[in-house]
Amino acid sequence: MEPMPQQVLMVPYTYLYPFPGPGPGQRQQQLQSTVITVAPSEPPVRDHxxxxxxxxxxxxxxxxxxxxxxxxxxxxxxxxxxxxxxxxxxxxxxxxxxxxxxxxxxxxxxxxxxxxxxxxxxxxxxxxxxxxxxxxxxxxxx
Incomplete structure (x- = not known):
């Protein structure tokens, strides 16, 4: 049985963060969510x-x-x-x-x-x- 990779959603929503801009005030910047595919690691080596x-x-x-x-x-x-x-x-x-x-x-x-x-x-x-x-x-x- 070969382990199957799983997808892990790192940031599930889009957030608005304050971002310092070139003007006198601060603007809002929209960040996108990221999905990283993580494959299970191999079983650990037993050294006895x-x-x-x-x-x-x-x-x-x-x-x-x-x-x-x-x-x-x-x-x-x-x-x-x-x-x-x-x-x-x-x-x-x-x-x-x-x-x-x-x-x-x-x-x-x-x-x-x-x-x-x-x-x-x-x-x-x-x-x-x-x-x-x-x-x-x-x-x-x-």
């Missing part, structure tokens, strides 16, 4: 700066959060300079890096939690094997 700050501070997997932060800052600089194509390019790369950082960091946290649970279960099995109750003989001597 806050997401990059979060990834840099909390989820910085293999420094991808830092690299995403650098591209976000470059995107913001390009946007302020008026280079929307460059800003979109840097923002797209920052978004991709932020997605990769978030996914890999969450995956790493899940793997660490799974390994911790597996390690706890393995330790309890080992303790039960080598230190059985007083009425049970150790299995290693059988």
């Amino acid at each position: 700066f806050l997401w990059s700050i979060f990834n840099f501070g909390y989820l910085n997997f293999c420094c991808l959060g830092f690299i995403a932060l650098v591209y976000s800052i470059k995107s913001r600089d390009r946007k302020y300079l008026g280079d929307l194509v460059g800003a979109r390019s840097y923002a797209s790369r920052a978004r991709s890096l932020n997605i990769a950082t978030t996914v890999l960091s969450i995956l790493l946290v899940v793997i660490v939690i799974a390994l911790a649970f597996a390690g706890v279960f393995q330790v309890t099995r080992t303790v039960q094997y080598y230190y059985p109750t007083q009425y049970d003989y150790p299995r290693r001597w059988n």
Whole structure:
């Protein structure tokens, strides 16, 4: 869907203003109304700066959060300079890096939690094997 331009009427009526003339008194000058056609601007470029700050501070997997932060800052600089194509390019790369950082960091946290649970279960099995109750003989001597 392409945005449609809209017409904005700047001065809806004709006004009479005092105008200093060459003679001893003041004359009235008639001003005409003006219509300006205004096209809606393009949607703003999202630089994903806050997401990059979060990834840099909390989820910085293999420094991808830092690299995403650098591209976000470059995107913001390009946007302020008026280079929307460059800003979109840097923002797209920052978004991709932020997605990769978030996914890999969450995956790493899940793997660490799974390994911790597996390690706890393995330790309890080992303790039960080598230190059985007083009425049970150790299995290693059988």
